[in-house]
Amino acid sequence: MVYLDHASAMPVDPRVLAFARRYLEEEFGNPSSLYDRGLSVRRAVEAARGQVAALIRAADQRKIVFTGSATESNNLAIRGTALRNRKKGKKVLVSAVEHISVMNPAKDLQKQGFELGFIPVDRYGTVDLAALEAELTPETVLVSVNYANDEIGTVEPMREVSRLVHGAGAYLHVNATAAAGRVLIDVQEDGIDLLTLSGNDLGGPRGAAALYVGPGVKVQSVMPGGGQERGLRSGTENVFAIAGMGEAARLAAEEMAEEMAREQAIRDRLIREVLEIEEAALTGHPTARLPHHASFRFSRIEGESILLNLDTFFDIQVATGSACSSRTLEPSHVLLAIGLTHEQAHGSVVMTLGRSNTVADVQYVADAMRETVGRLRGISPL
Amino acid sequence: MVYLDHASAMPVDPRVLAFARRYLEEEFGNPSSLYDRGLSVRRAVEAARGQVAALIRAADQRKIVFTGSATESNNLAIRGTALRNRKKGKKVLVSAVEHISVMNPAKDLQKQGFELGFIPVDRYGTVDLAALEAELTPETVLVSVNYANDEIGTVEPMREVSRLVHGAGAYLHVNATAAAGRVLIDVQEDGIDLLTLSGNDLGGPRGAAALYVGPGVKVQSVMPGGGQERGLRSGTENVFAIAGMGEAARLAAEEMAEEMAREQAIRDRLIREVLEIEEAALTGHPTARLPHHASFRFSRIEGESILLNLDTFFDIQVATGSACSSRTLEPSHVLLAIGLTHEQAHGSVVMTLGRSNTVADVQYVADAMRETVGRLRGISPL
Numbered sequence: 001m002v003y004l005d006h007a008s009a010m011p012v013d014p015r016v017l018a019f020a021r022r023y024l025e026e027e028f029g030n031p032s033s034l035y036d037r038g039l040s041v042r043r044a045v046e047a048a049r050g051q052v053a054a055l056i057r058a059a060d061q062r063k064i065v066f067t068g069s070a071t072e073s074n075n076l077a078i079r080g081t082a083l084r085n086r087k088k089g090k091k092v093l094v095s096a097v098e099h100i101s102v103m104n105p106a107k108d109l110q111k112q113g114f115e116l117g118f119i120p121v122d123r124y125g126t127v128d129l130a131a132l133e134a135e136l137t138p139e140t141v142l143v144s145v146n147y148a149n150d151e152i153g154t155v156e157p158m159r160e161v162s163r164l165v166h167g168a169g170a171y172l173h174v175n176a177t178a179a180a181g182r183v184l185i186d187v188q189e190d191g192i193d194l195l196t197l198s199g200n201d202l203g204g205p206r207g208a209a210a211l212y213v214g215p216g217v218k219v220q221s222v223m224p225g226g227g228q229e230r231g232l233r234s235g236t237e238n239v240f241a242i243a244g245m246g247e248a249a250r251l252a253a254e255e256m257a258e259e260m261a262r263e264q265a266i267r268d269r270l271i272r273e274v275l276e277i278e279e280a281a282l283t284g285h286p287t288a289r290l291p292h293h294a295s296f297r298f299s300r301i302e303g304e305s306i307l308l309n310l311d312t313f314f315d316i317q318v319a320t321g322s323a324c325s326s327r328t329l330e331p332s333h334v335l336l337a338i339g340l341t342h343e344q345a346h347g348s349v350v351m352t353l354g355r356s357n358t359v360a361d362v363q364y365v366a367d368a369m370r371e372t373v374g375r376l377r378g379i380s381p382l
Numbered sequence: 383m384v385y386l387d388h389a390s391a392m393p394v395d396p397r398v399l400a401f402a403r404r405y406l407e408e409e410f411g412n413p414s415s416l417y418d419r420g421l422s423v424r425r426a427v428e429a430a431r432g433q434v435a436a437l438i439r440a441a442d443q444r445k446i447v448f449t450g451s452a453t454e455s456n457n458l459a460i461r462g463t464a465l466r467n468r469k470k471g472k473k474v475l476v477s478a479v480e481h482i483s484v485m486n487p488a489k490d491l492q493k494q495g496f497e498l499g500f501i502p503v504d505r506y507g508t509v510d511l512a513a514l515e516a517e518l519t520p521e522t523v524l525v526s527v528n529y530a531n532d533e534i535g536t537v538e539p540m541r542e543v544s545r546l547v548h549g550a551g552a553y554l555h556v557n558a559t560a561a562a563g564r565v566l567i568d569v570q571e572d573g574i575d576l577l578t579l580s581g582n583d584l585g586g587p588r589g590a591a592a593l594y595v596g597p598g599v600k601v602q603s604v605m606p607g608g609g610q611e612r613g614l615r616s617g618t619e620n621v622f623a624i625a626g627m628g629e630a631a632r633l634a635a636e637e638m639a640e641e642m643a644r645e646q647a648i649r650d651r652l653i654r655e656v657l658e659i660e661e662a663a664l665t666g667h668p669t670a671r672l673p674h675h676a677s678f679r680f681s682r683i684e685g686e687s688i689l690l691n692l693d694t695f696f697d698i699q700v701a702t703g704s705a706c707s708s709r710t711l712e713p714s715h716v717l718l719a720i721g722l723t724h725e726q727a728h729g730s731v732v733m734t735l736g737r738s739n740t741v742a743d744v745q746y747v748a749d750a751m752r753e754t755v756g757r758l759r760g761i762s763p764l
Contacts, residue, residue, distance in 0.1 A: 009412035009618070017406060024399060024587060030391040033701065034686060035693035068450035068589065071607040071617035101616060104606035205406060206620040207450065207589030222604075224486035225453040234483060235453035236391070238588040304416060311417035319415065
């Protein structure tokens with residue numbers, strides 16, 4: 001088996017599980033409880049908050065808000081910030097390649113009277129800075145641009161984006177779900193006001209994610225209830241998942257440079273081999289891309305057929321795009337945004353590497369791809 | 383150690399963990415993925431859905447929506463139902479003893495122009511049916527009454543409540559977080575339209591909860607994103623927590639009758655012993671109450687002092703009320719609603735039993751309580 005779909009789901013790192021499992025059976029208390037058992041799990045949550053803050057170089061760990069999922073972090077960032085600051089203005093901008101969990105909260109704001117603008121990208125998926133500048137108005141309260149795109153791997157020029165957004169007096173939200181633990185993120189140097197991080201994408205359990213809320217950024221809760229997380233996210237803290245996310249963040253900070261160099265070397269060979277297949281093309285940026293990410297398009301065949309064939313005959317798991325969007329038959333909005341036609345967008349294959357992958361996988365995957373693409377083209381009516 | 387705060391946090395049942403842990407490391411796929419690994423975890427989610435449906439005797443397991451927490455289920459039930467049906471009317475009623483995660487979403491609706499009414503309760507915490515009937519108008523879209531209260535244990539007369547609510551053409555939402563797995567819930571016989579269940583309160587991991595949405599009940603999402611759970615709850619499914627909740631629901635359905643008879647016997651002795659302490663009184667209903675639940679008030683001393691003393695000197699963990707509200711210094715709205723004064727409300731102690739408790743705990747806890755209450759009263763200025 002060669003698993004190449006780490007963007008959709010990551011196994012929990014065994015070291016993370018060894019660290020965090022005590023919070024399931026032994027230290028299972030509620031952090032709001034007043035006795036010692038409550039205090040000890042509250043300390044575990046705060047330690048995790050420190051580790052997550054350190055990963056993204058936040059100056060103050062109290063700026064980390066734990067949520068239940070990246071979707072929830074994105075909702076809090078987009079809806080919570082826009083609604084809280086609506087007196088300043090009612091315009092929100094998102095890049096054309098944002099994840100559906102950013103897109104749909106932004107569209108929800110439209111229903112509540114906000115103006116929503118989409119910032120176009122070039123053929124590599126890089127945000128068009130001139131278009132961004134032109135769209136920014138004094139009424140713009142929030143701009144959301146992903147750190148890197150999960151479908152095509154392109155890393156955005158965050159500092160240039162930030163300069164323009166801050167020049168117009170707006171807040172910058174960055175969905176870093178795909179990027180965290182893969183590239184160095186520094187919320188202060190990068191000029192990021194709000195940043196979404198997912199626990200599972202770092203190798204932690206599902207059930208914990210975070211939103212960094214920078215100094216002075218005003219946000220309101222989108223989940224009223226018990227007022228946990230300084231009133232911004234209600235619900236009893238999922239200590240197991242939060243502690244696991246903290247440990248995963250600690251490991252990422254420590255091992256990222258080395259592990260990503262390893263994965264990038266494998267990924268580079270994989271790209272070289274796959275591009276030798278006829279009518280195969282890389283999607284996304286050739287160099288400014290996530291080190292574990294390879295994405296392609298193949299003419300005249302469906303990415304879904306490739307995926308199913310690789311799984312059935314070679315036990316190789318890949319994706320055609322974002323797992324969240326996989327049930328719709330619509331072509332990916334990301335691939336359309338970089339200028340592909342519907343037909344081209346349907347031939348997409350995404351491979352995302354992880355710790356289990358080795359250089360020995362490259363030839364096996366490349367051969368399997370060549371055979372699969374050849375067979376499918378042989379029976380293709382196109 | 384005698385842990386008597388199962389309402390705040392439950393250890394994960396070792397059998398549940400043994401069942402569900404495979405979804406952390408081995409079967410870690412994303413249920414939306416198209417390959418076999420995705421299908422197998424999707425089947426795990428559907429199996430859990432069936433177990434949860436069976437526990438509350440829902441006719442169709444597709445009526446179960448998995449969310450990330452009971453808070454989120456309550457938000458979806460209250461805000462999602464009221465907003466979706468606002469054309470019918472803009473009045474919402476909640477009982478005066480609802481959990482803060484029901485109260486605050488309801489208050490959020492007030493800010494959006496809804497009328498919010500509170501249904502009073504009697505001195506036992508039982509909903510005043512005549513008052514409910516008087517408050518129901520043709521504009522009432524939703525009524526929320528907890529199955530049983532987590533602070534005072536009182537079980538509500540659900541069928542009578544349902545008859546009145548349905549007579550007025552409104553939907554009935556029931557927060558069954560405290561009741562599920564403790565008393566038999568039958569959403570059809572009880573006439574419940576929307577029902578909140580928490581995974582951890584059944585002995586599953588945190589990170590999964592459910593909302594039952596009955597036939598014909600119209601609800602809209604309060605968390606836009608990838609459109610999982612038939613569009614009602616976005617975010618990648620937390621398969622570990624969902625599978626664990628399913629297994630916990632299966633065990634509850636199988637073992638509830640026997641285990642609750644066991645816990646009730648211990649609880650009854652505990653109440654008898656504690657009530658022998660001077661100026662101790664039971665809060666909540668003497669008979670229509672959760673079988674694992676004992677709650678008291680003691681005059682002239684603070685519940686918080688009792689809690690800390692029991693923890694420090696006897697390693698006994700109890701609560702003073704809802705953990706979610708424990709950080710505010712406000713007296714419990716539940717205790718005020720049953721007619722206690724501020725002073726009386728501050729002397730509250732809540733004990734909730736679980737599998738680890740035995741009849742041998744009773745004398746130890748009663749003696750510890752007597753000694754603690756005596757000592758605190760000795761130094762009390764009142």
